[in-house]
Amino acid sequence: MQIVILNDAAEVAAYGADIFSTQLQRKAESVLGLATGSTPVALYQELIRRNREGLVSFKDATTFNLDEYLGLHGSHPQSYRYFMDEQLFNHIDVDKDKTHVPPGDAKNPLTACQDYEARMAAAGGVDLQLLGIGRNGHIGFNEPSSGLTSRTRVKTLTRETIEDNARFFEEGEYQPHLSITMGIGTILDAKKVVLLATGENKAEAVHAMVEGPLTAACPASALQLHKDAVIVVDLKAASKLKDIEFYQHIEAENQKLQDYLASL
Ligand code: PGA
Secondary structure (H helix, E strand, O other): EEEEEOOOOOHHHHHHHHHHHHHHHOOOOOOOEEOOOOOHHHHHHHHHHHHHHOOOOOOOEEEEEEEEOOOOOOOOOOOHHHHHHHHHHOOOOOOOHHEEEOOOOOOOOHHHHHHHHHHHHHHHOOEEEOOOOOOOOOOOOOOOOOOOOOOOOOEOOOOOHHHHHHOOOOOOOOOOOOEEEEHHHHHHHHOEEEEEEHHHHHHHHHHHHOOOEOOOEHHHHHHOOOOOEEEEEEEEOOOOOOHHHHHHHHHHHHHHHHHHHHHH
16 A cells, blocks of 8 residues: 555645546546545545646546445435535536446345446446545445455445434434445455545544554455555544654655656
């Protein structure tokens, strides 16, 4: 894993935006894996800005979101389809027909999961997958105990996740407790993965992901198996890492290597 430790959330968003911009500049028809939650919002705002300024285009890109609440239609304001339209898709030059979010209103959720996997495969697989991390170490809605080779499926949300997401729902409003989520195996199939984490409340999960054992108890620890996973955190989210100086040293050495290669 590449561990990038930055000062604050704004720097994390800009770094993430650079990774997405580079990906799209290298391959305009990239397949992007996208995420919801509070963390990616600043990254999406930066991508919208760059798109408006003509610095990056999504015209030929295809997107697949990680997850969706089961039981919510895409027109529901708390659905992840609605979130993506509002936070990103409505503001960039992406072809909406090429944006995919698992169908929360699927009549048959099991076949919908298989269909989602088939669509990803038909698109050539995900080139770059964006991730957040839950306080319990989840990625997508792969809660602790999720199989490390799991595929897209229906998952039950933990009480902690339901409580963390309750802030988005009105008092007394129905809040789903099931989801459709890409599996951990699905996520690991992406060619490159970038996970963003900011704030002190993610520090324990970041420590478990990076320095803990590979375990289904911390689904994000599965990224230890990925050959190109970039973990981008601010100082607060990094605060429980034991080897901060070593990770910063690696980054400095990496930069020197990049500079040398660029000078050839
Ligand atoms: P957050 O969610 O960005 O809203 O903290 C992250 C996640 O649960 O994956």
